[in-house]
Amino acid sequence: MVSRKVRVMELTEKNFFGMDLNHNVAIIDKGPGGGLMMVDTSLPENLDNIERYLKSWRYSIEDISDIVITHFHPDHIGNAMEIKKRSKARIYAHELEEINYNSFNLTYEQVREEFPVSEKEFLETMNRISKMKYSIVPDVRLRGGEMLGDFKVLHVPGHTKGHIALFDGETLIVGDAVRNYNGLKPPVKFFSWDYGKAVESFNYLINLPYKYLIPYHGNVIVR
Numbered sequence: 508m509v510s511r512k513v514r515v516m517e518l519t520e521k522n523f524f525g526m527d528l529n530h531n532v533a534i535i536d537k538g539p540g541g542g543l544m545m546v547d548t549s550l551p552e553n554l555d556n557i558e559r560y561l562k563s564w565r566y567s568i569e570d571i572s573d574i575v576i577t578h579f580h581p582d583h584i585g586n587a588m589e590i591k592k593r594s595k596a597r598i599y600a601h602e603l604e605e606i607n608y609n610s611f612n613l614t615y616e617q618v619r620e621e622f623p624v625s626e627k628e629f630l631e632t633m634n635r636i637s638k639m640k641y642s643i644v645p646d647v648r649l650r651g652g653e654m655l656g657d658f659k660v661l662h663v664p665g666h667t668k669g670h671i672a673l674f675d676g677e678t679l680i681v682g683d684a685v686r687n688y689n690g691l692k693p694p695v696k697f698f699s700w701d702y703g704k705a706v707e708s709f710n711y712l713i714n715l716p717y718k719y720l721i722p723y724h725g726n727v728i729v730r
């Protein structure tokens with residue numbers, strides 16, 4: 508339990524450019540639909556782990572009434588439609604967010620600047636992520652400024668056009684707009700739509716008066 512009303516599932520995506528990448532999926536008690544509000548959904552390989560976490564907290568998939576998607580990258584939307592099918596939850600995402608299957612045309616040199624990855628690991632990861640063609644149909648399109656339960660929707664573009672964060676004055680859930688990888692950093696440049704805007708959004712978010720900061724990748728910060 509991160510705070511009074513937010514729990515975090517720590518999930519893992521293996522073989523991400525030579526390392527294990529963690530996914531922090533937040534579960535908030537409670538969302539506008541009256542049940543649990545889930546923020547981002549990880550990949551299908553983690554659906555069993557999601558169910559295990561919920562069970563350990565005496566919940567099940569069916570208790571989820573709201574699914575908030577920070578942005579449409581595969582590691583965030585991977586289970587959204589399956590969970591919606593089983594729980595009848597409503598899916599929320601920013602109106603500018605769109606799926607772009609061709610957004611990950613990367614070279615080994617670009618990635619090596621950021622991560623200590625061998626060429627073999629690079630090719631394996633590219634092959635793996637190029638097959639991730641998940642789709643998503645949001646029920647509610649956001650613009651920023653809305654309240655979802657106790658949380659305000661913040662439009663923080665840069666990593667993608669319609670990236671959002673959630674803040675209740677205490678807990679700040681940032682998706683990929685801030686990562687905690689050897690310290691707090693803006694999103695990875697080569698995975699970002701507009702890096703200049705991503706840096707602006709990063710600076711805005713880290714200066715908010717949060718007590719808990721939940722990045723999707725990297726450890727939760729408590730201060």
Ligand SMILES: [Zn+2]
Nearest residue numbers: 578580666683
């Ligand atoms: Zn992303």
Ligand SMILES: [Zn+2]
Nearest residue numbers: 580582683723
């Ligand atoms: Zn991500």
